[in-house]
Amino acid sequence: MILLTPEQTATLKNWFRPEQPGPLIGPHVIQTGHGACFVDRWPHPQAVLVNNAGNYTLRGELGTLSAADLRSHITGFVETSKDFVPLLRAAFPEVREWPRVIFEQRSSPSLVASDAYPIRRLESSDAYHLWGLSPAVDWIGKTWGGMSGLASSGFAWGAFVKGQLASVACSFFVGETYEDIGVVTEPEFRGLGLSTACAHTLCGDTQTRGHRPCWSTSPDNTASIRVGEKLGFAVQRYDLLYAVGVGIPEG
Numbered sequence: 001m002i003l004l005t006p007e008q009t010a011t012l013k014n015w016f017r018p019e020q021p022g023p024l025i026g027p028h029v030i031q032t033g034h035g036a037c038f039v040d041r042w043p044h045p046q047a048v049l050v051n052n053a054g055n056y057t058l059r060g061e062l063g064t065l066s067a068a069d070l071r072s073h074i075t076g077f078v079e080t081s082k083d084f085v086p087l088l089r090a091a092f093p094e095v096r097e098w099p100r101v102i103f104e105q106r107s108s109p110s111l112v113a114s115d116a117y118p119i120r121r122l123e124s125s126d127a128y129h130l131w132g133l134s135p136a137v138d139w140i141g142k143t144w145g146g147m148s149g150l151a152s153s154g155f156a157w158g159a160f161v162k163g164q165l166a167s168v169a170c171s172f173f174v175g176e177t178y179e180d181i182g183v184v185t186e187p188e189f190r191g192l193g194l195s196t197a198c199a200h201t202l203c204g205d206t207q208t209r210g211h212r213p214c215w216s217t218s219p220d221n222t223a224s225i226r227v228g229e230k231l232g233f234a235v236q237r238y239d240l241l242y243a244v245g246v247g248i249p250e251g
Contacts (some may be wrong), residue, residue: 001038001069003051003114009037015048015059019177021104021214021236023079025057025173026050032153034145038073040064049073052173053142054246058084067091075245098241098248101225103215104178107232108207111200113188117166117192119159119201126158127151129165137184140168154180156199159194167194169202178214179206195229203231219251 004012009030016026020199026048029035035052039045040060047060054076062083069089077098088095090166122130130147133140141150156170166189172182183199185192203213215233217224 001040001065001073002042003038003108004039004042006033008042009050012037012045012048013176016057016175019175021178021212022100022102022180022216022239023055023057023077023241024173024175024180024239025055025079026089028039028052028069028143028173031174031176032144034143035214036147040069042125051076052109053145053172055079055143058088077246078242078244079239081098085242092244094245096243096248098243099219100216100241101219102236103217104227104236105203105213105215105231105232106234108203109200109230109232111196111230117159117161117194117197119157119198122151122156122158122168123155124148124152126165129158130168132165133168133184134186136187137168140170140172140182141183143215144170144173154163154216155202157198157205158230159185159198161189161192166192167198169195169198171202171206175211179209179211180214180216181206196230198237199227 019212024167028054029050038049039046047064050057056074056076057080058078058080070091127148141147144150144153159167160163167185169183171179181199183195185195204214215228
């Protein structure tokens with residue numbers, strides 16, 4: 001497969017339109033420059049594989065790619081149509097399904113954060129706060145190329161407890177219409193409502209950009225679902241990701 005330049009990748013916007021809530025991998029790579037895009041041929045590709053930090057989207061015409069084309073390019077979670085699943089299974093017999101539930105914000109409830117836990121937009125100088133996050137939650141920066149990229153993105157908000165960054169909400173994937181939200185809270189600060197407060201602030205910020213917040217999680221992640229429901233999110237659809245060479249996260 002052929003690796004495209006960012007300029008070439010930007011010409012593929014129509015491959016990802018119309019947008020729908022969910023993992024906006026292709027649009028995020030185009031919008032932010034974080035990630036890589038591979039095609040079967042250039043110009044006039046018939047198949048596209050986009051990777052952002054182990055999150056993939058595979059689109060195009062069946063029969064264009066072989067199992068061998070995929071084997072050296074995918075390790076992570078794949079978003080694709082059911083038509084491509086037989087090819088994925090031929091390339092990766094161990095592939096596993098990861099059920100997902102996709103939410104779209106239908107209302108904007110009024111939530112008031114406690115003054116005891118200040119919430120603010122993160123800036124470049126906050127990278128050191130992000131670097132200090134525990135391994136349990138440091139995945140939050142991976143779609144922005146790491147913590148420095150997330151800190152300088154303008155798409156992240158943090159809640160602080162006694163000067164320590166305790167919770168982060170960010171636009172994990174940024175599209176032209178939607179922003180798919182990610183939120184984490186350090187284990188020792190859970191139960192304080194910080195995830196909800198951070199994500200609520202981010203949703204308002206998203207709407208001021210003229211974008212629509214969406215939320216992706218697992219059907220068994222009841223804590224994440226409760227936060228989404230508090231924020232006015234409602235189920236848009238049920239979906240699947242396909243795990244290749246990686247474990248499926250619990251909860």
